[in-house]
Amino acid sequence: MGAPDPADPLSDPGRALIAALEMAAIAAGKEILSVRAKGATVMVKSDRTPVTEADRRAEQLILDFLARTYPHVPVVAEELAEAGQCPSYAQEMFFLVDALDGTGDFIAGRNEFTVNIALVSDHAPVAGVVYAPALGRIWSGFTGQAEVADVSLDGEISGRRRIYTRASPKMPVALVSVTHKEPETEDWLKHLPEHETAHVGSSLKFCLLAEGRADVYPRLVCLKQWDIAAGDAVLRAAGGSTLSLDGAPLRYGVEGADFGCSRFVGWGRAPGA
Numbered sequence: 001m002g003a004p005d006p007a008d009p010l011s012d013p014g015r016a017l018i019a020a021l022e023m024a025a026i027a028a029g030k031e032i033l034s035v036r037a038k039g040a041t042v043m044v045k046s047d048r049t050p051v052t053e054a055d056r057r058a059e060q061l062i063l064d065f066l067a068r069t070y071p072h073v074p075v076v077a078e079e080l081a082e083a084g085q086c087p088s089y090a091q092e093m094f095f096l097v098d099a100l101d102g103t104g105d106f107i108a109g110r111n112e113f114t115v116n117i118a119l120v121s122d123h124a125p126v127a128g129v130v131y132a133p134a135l136g137r138i139w140s141g142f143t144g145q146a147e148v149a150d151v152s153l154d155g156e157i158s159g160r161r162r163i164y165t166r167a168s169p170k171m172p173v174a175l176v177s178v179t180h181k182e183p184e185t186e187d188w189l190k191h192l193p194e195h196e197t198a199h200v201g202s203s204l205k206f207c208l209l210a211e212g213r214a215d216v217y218p219r220l221v222c223l224k225q226w227d228i229a230a231g232d233a234v235l236r237a238a239g240g241s242t243l244s245l246d247g248a249p250l251r252y253g254v255e256g257a258d259f260g261c262s263r264f265v266g267w268g269r270a271p272g273a
Contacts, residue, residue: 006070009093009119010126016118021129025115026066026155028058028099029133032106032115036134042107045082050103056078059099062117066095073119076228076259090253093121102202104179111135112178118229123251127249128233130203139163139207141237146210151165153244165239165268173198173214177204179229184220184263185250194217206231207270211240217266220245225252225259242266 005011010018035054045051059079066075070144076086077097095117100106102113111134118128127142136151149160174189177199189197195215200208206228208214219228229252232242242250253259 006072009070009073010121017127018142019115020065020069021119021127022131022138022140022157024062024069024115024139025129025134025171026157027065027130028061028115028149029131030155031058031061032100032113032141033133036103036106039187040107046113047086050107051079051082052100052103052107054106055100055103058115059097060113062097066173066251070095076226076253081226081259086259088256090123090255091120093119094253095119096125096226096252096259096267098203098224098226098230101227102179105201108179110178112204113123114199114202116203116205116226118226118233120225120229120252121210123253124249125229125233125236125252128230128237129133130207130230130234131205134193137207139231139234141210141234144237146234146238147190148211158174163211163238165209165235166215167269168215168271172216175214175217176203176206177201177219182221184218185218188218188265203228203231206235206266208267209240210235212238213266214267215268219265220263222260222263225261228261228264232266235268240266240268241270245272 009017032054040052054161074094080086098116102118106113114132118125129140146163149157172195174195178199204216
């Protein structure tokens with residue numbers, strides 16, 4: 001495995017990029033669990049969403065890591081954006097970071113929160129890592145190869161294996177948020193053929209699609225791109241897709257979008273695929 005190229009993360013066809021992102025995510029996960037063990041103070045941001053010391057400490061750790069490892073690649077991150085330090089226009093290549101996705105789950109004492117790091121190139125998430133520190137699981141996706149592995153308490157990765165989406169079964173499984181009840185999403189699901197519904201937190205919904213353990217994830221409210229880019233990268237690498245409501249692949253970093261994303265549906269295997 002070669003060392004990461006600080007000028008071009010995509011120059012190495014091997015595992016250097018994913019290994020680097022996994023290292024950053026696992027370190028951030030340790031920081032999050034450390035804060036949780038001591039008890040996290042909850043604050044409210046300008047958009048009225050919660051934030052904790054774990055969000056901020058984990059993000060700073062990732063930002064420092066990326067600045068050292070890929071100093072020429074811009075980074076867009078949730079708390080940076082809150083501080084007004086992120087651009088609101090497209091970049092040819094940039095990292096998208098959500099250092100603690102599922103803050104509500106974290107605050108509630110649930111384990112379904114994740115660390116998300118993605119690399120976007122030409123408006124698509126081409127590499128991504130999703131780490132669930134409380135579950136000891138990490139997912140990655142890059143150039144058509146998606147994997148899942150176990151992570152020990154000391155950060156050692158083991159049991160790495162390839163994952164793939166599945167053809168939709170007779171009784172597909174639809175995933176919805178644990179903490180957000182959205183009438184638009186519920187209405188969309190009413191038009192889906194007979195199915196089961198499972199409630200899952202954070203970007204883990206993308207990972208379950210990628211593992212072939214579920215089939216569709218509709219989200220008919222606008223989110224931020226850092227919420228979904230890493231999970232989308234894993235899903236696409238496993239054979240799935242994330243489509244806007246007009247059926248086109250979701251695009252990232254579009255000029256003027258302020259890094260919001262349109263309503264979307266994540267598919268293990270989209271109808272007609």
